[in-house]
Amino acid sequence: MLDSSAVDPRRFSLRGKKWKYRGEGNANLVLALPQERKIVRLRKCDGIGSNESEDVLAEREREHVWREAVFCRGIMVPLLGDSYIQPPTAARMDRAEVRRLDQTVRTQRPIHRHHKSLQFGYVTVYPDYALLPLQLSLSGMELRPTFCVEVKPKQGWVPMADRRMSKCTYCLNQYLKLKNGSIRHQSGYCPLDLFSGNRIRMMKALRALVSAPQNNLKIFQDGVLVYGEEVGSDLGTVLRCWFGESLDISSLIDRMCSLVLEALTRDLTGRDKLSDSETDESDSDIAVWERGCQGLLRPTSLPNGYDTSGHRAVGTSLTERIPSALVTAVTPLLPEPPCDWTVETLSTDCILGRILRMQKLDRTGADRVYDAFRSRTRRGGNDYGYVAGMLSAGTGAGPGLSPLHRYLLATTAKDCSIMMAFQRLLEHDWGRIPDKHVVRDLDGQPYVMNVGVTDLDPKPLSCIEKHRKRDCEVLAACLELLRPKTESDSNATCLTS
Known part of the structure; x- marks a missing residue:
């Protein structure tokens, strides 16, 4: 279940969808899709490190979203019950779309969060429990x-x-x-x-x-x-x-x-x-x-x-x-x-x-x-x-x-x-x-x-x-x-x- 290399997350795009900035923490930024009653969680980063290529860091993000989805589905859902949790879906977005999104959403984000940005195209899609x-x-x-x-x-x-x-x-x-x-x-x-x-x-x-x-x-x-x-x-x-x-x-x-x-x-x-x-x-x-x-x-x-x-x-x-x-x-x-x-x-x-x-x-x-x-x-x-x-x-x-x-x-x-x-x-x-x-x-x-x-x-x-x-x-x-x-x-x- 944890072999992320065996499965490529499905493609996902915000094109044609109405979305809203929901908020963010230290590691993730969250967008809401009201019509679909879903939220999209995107990982944030400090920027590209000098010792690692963008492809290496992107692969690390792919492993992260896959592990997150498997952990929730295989461990959290059985522990807490599917009446309280619907597991997320791991997905990938086009990197160019993510960079455009980063610029678009920047004006809605708190200034003290601007030191981190969105750069990679792997996301997790969850039900929106606010609805x-x-x-x-x-x-x-x-x-x-x-x-x-x-x-x-x-x-x-x-x-x-x-x-x-x-x-x-x-x-x-x-x-x-x-x-x-x-x-x-x-x-x-x-x-x-x-x-x-x-x-x-x-x-x-x-x-x-x-x-x-x-x-x-x-x-x-x-x-x-x-x-x-x-x-x-x-x-x-x-x-x-x-x-x-x-x-x-x-x-x-x-x-x-x-x-x-x-x-x-x-x-x-x-x-x-x-x-x-x-x-x-x-x-x-x-x-x-x-x-x-x-x-x-x-x-x-x-x-x-x-x-x-x-x-x-x-x-x-x-x-x-x-x-x-x-x-x-x-x-x-x-x-x-x-x-x-x-x-x-x-x-x-x-x-x-x-x-x-x-x-x-x-x-x-x-x-x-x-x-x-x-x-x-x-x-x-x-x-x-x-x-x-x-x-x-x-x-x-x-x-x-x-x-x-x-x-x-x-x-x-x-x-x-x-x-x-x-x-x-x-x-x-x-x-x-x-x-x-x-x-x-x-x-x-x-x-x-x-x-x-x-x-x-x-x-x-x-x-x-x-x-x-x-x-x-x-x-x-x-x-x-x-x-x-x-x-x-x-x-x-x-x-x-």
């Missing part, structure tokens, strides 16, 4: 606006071995963002609340996201971004257009959050359900991918010698991934209240439940994973060679998933985005939409709803070292911002060196 799929769109509904809420839930599970402090990973990272100036105020959002299964805490988390969206919440109207960190639209105006009510802003936010919570906790799966009784201690070292990767969603058994209660394996010693002196210095400085680690029952087959199960694949903790990473890098290999190993494990041809495999899959689940599209239903629409796709707001108004998951790319092995450096930087930022100012600033530098 409803055709099978949920009834005649006449196209005249009503479709609103979509995108949520990046982040890390709702922290392995026991990594719970050294009173704050979770996301909340600690707020201090690094403050230090770097990327935010002015800390968010009140905590992923542990959203994944808790407690409705009160989950609503609290969603309200906090609306209040301080950062990069974790966006609202689209008919595929156009209307609210988020980089958009200055008035939230009250957006929500009144959505709900058509002259309510106060607090009531409108509650109405939206209740709808989003219904979508996040609604079971949209059909076949291949996970029963709650099958998700305890019954992992048999990864069953079979064709059975929906259900074994992976029961991540409780570990290779011999591993201990989930601490961060050491039996009979081995670990590299000090993060200086213990830094942990000791920061721990008493963290303010109250601590993050709430308690959990209640969360439906196994709702999208939050599926993502949480995937995050729980990582049970060994970051220290053990880092040791395995160091051992592997000494043997050589590339950043994505492990993907073939995952596919082999799924078909029964390989030895099963290692702690590295599990960590990288869990990391993908920590960085994914959930997109929930809503459109108001009228009385004559009732009964024409499957019940599982109908949700109601606080006043009982029904909406047709769909859920899609994006940003499910395989993570490079090198991200493990990147995470170690980031975690050290996070604790150094905590120390700098929380330590009394009378103490020497040089102490933080000494502890992290």
Whole structure:
């Protein structure tokens, strides 16, 4: 499945198509095709390197889009379910067309993104989850606006071995963002609340996201971004257009959050359900991918010698991934209240439940994973060679998933985005939409709803070292911002060196 040289991605062109600039991140630029209800993701680059030809770099991009499509189809779809993911198609565009597109779209891009450009013709084509799929769109509904809420839930599970402090990973990272100036105020959002299964805490988390969206919440109207960190639209105006009510802003936010919570906790799966009784201690070292990767969603058994209660394996010693002196210095400085680690029952087959199960694949903790990473890098290999190993494990041809495999899959689940599209239903629409796709707001108004998951790319092995450096930087930022100012600033530098 990973032999990209055996298959040439199909040709694709934007000629004659209406498209819109949707947005971009550090690595990709996204265009929307409203009439086709598709999005096109194009890789960005810094330019042609002096030591490699354009053909070599283009071939690397071809391998990248092919791997992305195979990873999603062969691993993510079975893990999360085809009710929540439609796999992308790898395609290629004419290079000359891509260069013209680069010039055309440049005026719509943020200036701080202009240092990267589009140069190669390999793309991935996805469904546009900001819009409803055709099978949920009834005649006449196209005249009503479709609103979509995108949520990046982040890390709702922290392995026991990594719970050294009173704050979770996301909340600690707020201090690094403050230090770097990327935010002015800390968010009140905590992923542990959203994944808790407690409705009160989950609503609290969603309200906090609306209040301080950062990069974790966006609202689209008919595929156009209307609210988020980089958009200055008035939230009250957006929500009144959505709900058509002259309510106060607090009531409108509650109405939206209740709808989003219904979508996040609604079971949209059909076949291949996970029963709650099958998700305890019954992992048999990864069953079979064709059975929906259900074994992976029961991540409780570990290779011999591993201990989930601490961060050491039996009979081995670990590299000090993060200086213990830094942990000791920061721990008493963290303010109250601590993050709430308690959990209640969360439906196994709702999208939050599926993502949480995937995050729980990582049970060994970051220290053990880092040791395995160091051992592997000494043997050589590339950043994505492990993907073939995952596919082999799924078909029964390989030895099963290692702690590295599990960590990288869990990391993908920590960085994914959930997109929930809503459109108001009228009385004559009732009964024409499957019940599982109908949700109601606080006043009982029904909406047709769909859920899609994006940003499910395989993570490079090198991200493990990147995470170690980031975690050290996070604790150094905590120390700098929380330590009394009378103490020497040089102490933080000494502890992290």
